[in-house]
Amino acid sequence: MSFVNTVLGAIPVEELGFVAIHEHIGYGMPGSELDTKWWKSPEVRYEETVPKLRKFREYAGGAATFVDATGICNGRDIPYYQSLSEKTGVHIVACTGFVGGDTALAHFARASVEYLTEVFLHEITVGITGTNAKAGIIKVGVSRGGRMTELDKRIYRAAARAAVQTGVPVMTHLAIDAEPAIAIFQEEGLDLDRVLFGHVDDGVNHAQTPTARILEVGGRLGFDTFGYETELPDPPFWARPRKERMDHFLRELGAGHEAKLLASADANCSPLGWPGVKGHTINYIFEVLIPDLKRNGVADDVIHRLFHDHAHDFLAAKPAK
Numbered sequence: 001m002s003f004v005n006t007v008l009g010a011i012p013v014e015e016l017g018f019v020a021i022h023e024h025i026g027y028g029m030p031g032s033e034l035d036t037k038w039w040k041s042p043e044v045r046y047e048e049t050v051p052k053l054r055k056f057r058e059y060a061g062g063a064a065t066f067v068d069a070t071g072i073c074n075g076r077d078i079p080y081y082q083s084l085s086e087k088t089g090v091h092i093v094a095c096t097g098f099v100g101g102d103t104a105l106a107h108f109a110r111a112s113v114e115y116l117t118e119v120f121l122h123e124i125t126v127g128i129t130g131t132n133a134k135a136g137i138i139k140v141g142v143s144r145g146g147r148m149t150e151l152d153k154r155i156y157r158a159a160a161r162a163a164v165q166t167g168v169p170v171m172t173h174l175a176i177d178a179e180p181a182i183a184i185f186q187e188e189g190l191d192l193d194r195v196l197f198g199h200v201d202d203g204v205n206h207a208q209t210p211t212a213r214i215l216e217v218g219g220r221l222g223f224d225t226f227g228y229e230t231e232l233p234d235p236p237f238w239a240r241p242r243k244e245r246m247d248h249f250l251r252e253l254g255a256g257h258e259a260k261l262l263a264s265a266d267a268n269c270s271p272l273g274w275p276g277v278k279g280h281t282i283n284y285i286f287e288v289l290i291p292d293l294k295r296n297g298v299a300d301d302v303i304h305r306l307f308h309d310h311a312h313d314f315l316a317a318k319p320a321k
């Protein structure tokens, strides 16, 4: 049987239920937690977060899993996640790794590949920041500017090594400049099916993201910014027209890549150090995305597989043979 690490312990993959593969309990730039302007009391954070998670579980109609894509240094808070999971019954999968080299604090930014590998391995096999909660996935990403920096590459290589040793999958923030990433994963012997190349659908980067190449080497595509659309009252810079994103997704689905596609909303339950995007929550998946998929003729069993089977297959730890 395959298991997945959640913040409350490892559970059999079948118990994950509905999976939102790329979400945030609260994401902020390093240091935002020290800024009085943005500091929130624990009560306020719970108040903003618990109803969204309860609703998510209600919509899922049973087991529901929230994959928190907030890496080290961006507001990841394990005891808080554990308490949220206990309160709401939502499984929360925490990640090790970094959103990008440019959000890694100096302590990590100066570290070697070997040191970073040890950090990731410890968080996956022993626990995160003094807790016994283990990471279920590794986050890596491309720094602002759209080219992989030397530090990004060190983090990708450490992630690949930790993934090969533990079987835990890797998810990326952005998939532009994919060639260096693909080369590192291949050099380290990581099966590309274990990598979810994220944000292939976002409004800024989608045109430069080499999706055909990623599929050719066996990678998975994360359409994980659903809901950041130009139709919002105050859309963020990475927004995209709703129909354009949907058409993009339907093209990949229609081309036979269903098993390589995962979808999510990349929403923040309670943003840290920024106001967040008004009107966008994880529940966009149920309130807008799934009805939109149905309206476009995507069958119920396909939708089920996207949010259950394919997500389970990706998350299930698969140590290299």
Ligand SMILES: [Zn+2]
Binding pocket: 022, 023, 024, 069, 266
């Ligand atoms: Zn994200």
